[in-house]
Amino acid sequence: MSEPLLRGLAAGDPPSATGPVTGSADKVADVLIVGGGLVGGTLACALAEKGVSVVVIDGEDPEALLAAGYDGRCSAIALACQRLLATIGLWDLLGGESQPILDIRVVDGGSPLFLHYAQAEAQGPMGYMVENRLLRQAILTRLGRLPAATLLAPARMTALRRDLDGVSATLSDGQTVRARLVVGADGRRSQVRESAGIGIRTLGYGQTAIVLTVEHERPHRGCAVEHFLPAGPFAILPMPGNRSSLVWTERSDLVSGLLALPAERFQAELERRFGDHLGWVRPVGPRFSYPLTLQAANRYVDRRLALVGDAAHGMHPVAGQGMNYGLRDVAVLAERLVVAQRLGLDPGAPALLAEYEALRRPDNLLMLAITDALVRLFSNDIAPVALARRLGIGAVERMGPLKRLFMRHAMGTLKLGPPPPRLMRGVPL
Ligand SMILES: Cc1cc2nc3c(=O)[nH]c(=O)nc-3n(C[C@H](O)[C@H](O)[C@H](O)COP(=O)(O)OP(=O)(O)OC[C@H]3O[C@@H](n4cnc5c(N)ncnc54)[C@H](O)[C@@H]3O)c2cc1C
Numbered sequence: 548m549s550e551p552l553l554r555g556l557a558a559g560d561p562p563s564a565t566g567p568v569t570g571s572a573d574k575v576a577d578v579l580i581v582g583g584g585l586v587g588g589t590l591a592c593a594l595a596e597k598g599v600s601v602v603v604i605d606g607e608d609p610e611a612l613l614a615a616g617y618d619g620r621c622s623a624i625a626l627a628c629q630r631l632l633a634t635i636g637l638w639d640l641l642g643g644e645s646q647p648i649l650d651i652r653v654v655d656g657g658s659p660l661f662l663h664y665a666q667a668e669a670q671g672p673m674g675y676m677v678e679n680r681l682l683r684q685a686i687l688t689r690l691g692r693l694p695a696a697t698l699l700a701p702a703r704m705t706a707l708r709r710d711l712d713g714v715s716a717t718l719s720d721g722q723t724v725r726a727r728l729v730v731g732a733d734g735r736r737s738q739v740r741e742s743a744g745i746g747i748r749t750l751g752y753g754q755t756a757i758v759l760t761v762e763h764e765r766p767h768r769g770c771a772v773e774h775f776l777p778a779g780p781f782a783i784l785p786m787p788g789n790r791s792s793l794v795w796t797e798r799s800d801l802v803s804g805l806l807a808l809p810a811e812r813f814q815a816e817l818e819r820r821f822g823d824h825l826g827w828v829r830p831v832g833p834r835f836s837y838p839l840t841l842q843a844a845n846r847y848v849d850r851r852l853a854l855v856g857d858a859a860h861g862m863h864p865v866a867g868q869g870m871n872y873g874l875r876d877v878a879v880l881a882e883r884l885v886v887a888q889r890l891g892l893d894p895g896a897p898a899l900l901a902e903y904e905a906l907r908r909p910d911n912l913l914m915l916a917i918t919d920a921l922v923r924l925f926s927n928d929i930a931p932v933a934l935a936r937r938l939g940i941g942a943v944e945r946m947g948p949l950k951r952l953f954m955r956h957a958m959g960t961l962k963l964g965p966p967p968p969r970l971m972r973g974v975p976l
Pocket residue numbers: 581582583584585586587588604605606607620621622623624702703704705732733734735737738756758794837855856857858864867868869870871872873
């Protein structure tokens with residue numbers, strides 16, 4: 548374990564413009580973010596860039612994030628979320644290590660009918676693929692350059708107390724942090740959520756995703772392929788160079804056996820699903836696995852507390868939207884907290900938190916329902932269902948306006964309901 552990174556405001560430093568935080572602590576800030584993952588880390592950057600003081604606690608050792616064996620996943624980032632990352636200075640830090648998604652093909656089993664989205668229809672890339680590991684490194688670098696941000700890592704929150712005028716957290720190393728709002732960005736097993744007694748609804752799919760990177764003979768030309776097989780989706784997602792990231796969904800009870808296969812037999816299983824459209828294919832790097840469930844928090848807010856990202860909503864990766872929807876939470880919450888700071892208002896005010904929940908929960912619930920329906924519709928081989936969905940795919944392919952509507956929704960650029968938050972439009976806060 549490396550030395551914890553301790554920077555930023557120390558005890559005795561002047562509190563922020565939003566008013567004093569009472570009580571003594573080792574660190575004092577406007578906002579305490581528990582969890583510095585892709586969502587919590589991005590929120591911290593968006594706030595600190597505008598002078599809102601934040602302390603981020605994260606359980607991961609920053610040095611572990613540099614290793615090639617960390618996480619293993621690549622995220623499809625919708626166009627609107629790419630704008631957000633660019634606006635707060637994270638995108639440039641990727642140093643061009645992203646792959647534009649220029650085409651998307653959705654194929655159902657062995658059916659000749661498929662849905663095809665080409666960049667000509669989208670008038671540019673539909674999104675980008677980025678390695679999670681690289682995005683986390685960019686977040687670390689950015690946080691290190693923002694004087695209003697303090698990252699405490701590796702450190703875990705062990706206790707959280709909330710009262711009328713603030714929150715206090717105790718960390719595994721005994722340090723204390725005092726703030727006016729705590730944001731739970733601590734993932735699916737959120738301790739912040741549990742500490743507030745916020746319940747969750749969970750649905751299991753009996754599916755686990757095997758994730759790995761492969762290299763192949765021929766270029767993918769920026770094309771993402773989602774192949775719906777009876778065991779679940781098999782996604783081939785383009786990465787820079789002749790490489791792709793695979794999200795290979797299988798029945799959970801079969802996964803440990805597949806992961807333990809010797810290289811030759813694993814290769815045969817891989818080729819059987821991958822096909823030969825990109826020439827030869829071979830795995831590079833380790834195999835990872837992620838059990839897949841749906842999870843929805845009953846509430847997103849409580850006294851001086853808000854949940855974002857997977858702590859609030861965990862979805863099946865079938866549509867590649869989990870992190871994108873977490874970044875939508877970030878855009879809405881950051882906008883309100885930055886405005887509150889400018890006006891000298893309390894960042895933990897009940898009205899602010901209620902507005903955040905009202906804007907984000909219905910949107911997330913809708914996407915949870917869509918991903919759930921997709922998984923149930925496609926992960927089976929019952930003949931009438933298979934026929935209906937193949938006809939459905941063929942029909943959508945022929946219906947230009949409906950097809951474009953799906954595309955804009957996935958890109959995060961569909962204009963429905965309230966206007967999108969500023970960061971999703973690429974407008975600085
Ligand atoms: C196979 C797979 C593929 C996916 N592909 C995509 C995709 O293409 N596009 C997309 O948008 N989404 C995708 N997702 C979803 C996406 O990965 C998640 O939605 C996203 O990572 C959630 O980020 P988060 O920051 O909310 O939570 P996490 O990534 O879970 O981060 C939580 C952080 O909190 C820290 N933490 C937890 N508890 C504590 C504590 N007590 N104290 C201190 N720190 C703590 C953890 O160390 C961690 O760093 C995919 C998911 C899977 C499983």
